[in-house]
Amino acid sequence: MSQLCRLLAFMLAVSSTLAACTNPGKRRPWHTLSNDEKLEYIHAELCFMQKPAVLGLPGPRTRFDDLQAVHQRQAYAVHFVGAFLPFHRLFVHAHETALRTECNYSGYQPYVTPLPLYWHEQPDAGHFHTSAIFDATYGFGGDGDGGNAQCLATGPFANYANPIGPAYALADHCISRQITDAASRATAAAAVDACLAKPDFGSAWPCIECVPHVGGHFGVGGEMANGVSSPGDPIFYLHHAWLDKVFWDWQARDREERTTTISGPNVAPDYMPGFPPRPDSIPRPTGADGDPGMTTTMGHVLNMLGNGPNQTVADVMDIQGDFLCYEYVEP
Ligand SMILES: *[C@@H]1O[C@H](CO)[C@@H](O)[C@H](O)[C@H]1NC(C)=O
Numbered sequence: 001m002s003q004l005c006r007l008l009a010f011m012l013a014v015s016s017t018l019a020a021c022t023n024p025g026k027r028r029p030w031h032t033l034s035n036d037e038k039l040e041y042i043h044a045e046l047c048f049m050q051k052p053a054v055l056g057l058p059g060p061r062t063r064f065d066d067l068q069a070v071h072q073r074q075a076y077a078v079h080f081v082g083a084f085l086p087f088h089r090l091f092v093h094a095h096e097t098a099l100r101t102e103c104n105y106s107g108y109q110p111y112v113t114p115l116p117l118y119w120h121e122q123p124d125a126g127h128f129h130t131s132a133i134f135d136a137t138y139g140f141g142g143d144g145d146g147g148n149a150q151c152l153a154t155g156p157f158a159n160y161a162n163p164i165g166p167a168y169a170l171a172d173h174c175i176s177r178q179i180t181d182a183a184s185r186a187t188a189a190a191a192v193d194a195c196l197a198k199p200d201f202g203s204a205w206p207c208i209e210c211v212p213h214v215g216g217h218f219g220v221g222g223e224m225a226n227g228v229s230s231p232g233d234p235i236f237y238l239h240h241a242w243l244d245k246v247f248w249d250w251q252a253r254d255r256e257e258r259t260t261t262i263s264g265p266n267v268a269p270d271y272m273p274g275f276p277p278r279p280d281s282i283p284r285p286t287g288a289d290g291d292p293g294m295t296t297t298m299g300h301v302l303n304m305l306g307n308g309p310n311q312t313v314a315d316v317m318d319i320q321g322d323f324l325c326y327e328y329v330e331p
């Protein structure tokens, strides 16, 4: 190699080092936050629930609704497929970025205050009812009110008029919950650890999706039990940040291999348990979006329907890469 080439190679190495993630934001478990920090997060979410929608999708009034609509319209493209975990990683990141950039949420300041943003569910498994996350003052509010609609009775989100859902409907309704302790058992440490022990993506992903993922959704119940409109309950984002930690904990056991490979189908089955049937107004995903065939690849496009640029699976496989830069603080 000539002297010039050596110099160029050196400069490239330095610049890619500079571009990489050197100071990751910290996602902390909810229960370790002070009351003031909890309120700061809730206020940012309430702000997000007042910002006018910008994506031009059918239904949304606010930015909060915008993101829910992205999930509603993409439900058949991002569940029961290989891209389930990468898409939800990007989706949680989009929400967190929006709170920070659109609502001045200062929790995300990697160099100052760590980012409080996941619900450590294992200790609450089997008794979600008693979790501090459902505190009416310093949390997400409690259970549904017991009426047919299971509207939130207490807490900061009790009066939100949500125009997206349930499922594919576009009609104002309350945020609902129906906390179900038995279903929440699937979030237990033993269930999570069984997924962490899986040897490859093709077995780890369905384990995470079908066990702790389902446990949290049905453990909270109401809107969260609806696979299509579940981001209508703001607790969705803390549940999915936790699942993202589970995914990352699994990836970190063999980081090189598990951030560079993916598998699984790219088209969901027509029948998906927990998901209402797809109406004709939602196009059937064709799947091979960036993939050469019917298997999810690193080039698979994660479509955010205009909420920021699309990313590929490869962009989000490493949470400390060129695009994402955060880490999880252990509980
Ligand atoms: C965020 O901070 C900026 C600058 O201080 C301010 O102009 C803006 O109104 C704030 N936005 C919200 C939603 O608080």
Ligand SMILES: *[C@@H]1O[C@H](CO)[C@@H](O)[C@H](O)[C@H]1NC(C)=O
Pocket: 289, 301, 302, 303, 304, 305, 306, 308, 309, 310
């Ligand atoms: C995102 O991906 C979808 C599907 O490939 C495409 O139709 C859309 O134009 C893309 N959006 C952006 C902003 O690139």
Ligand SMILES: [Cu+2]
Pocket: 071, 079, 088, 227
């Ligand atoms: Cu989802």
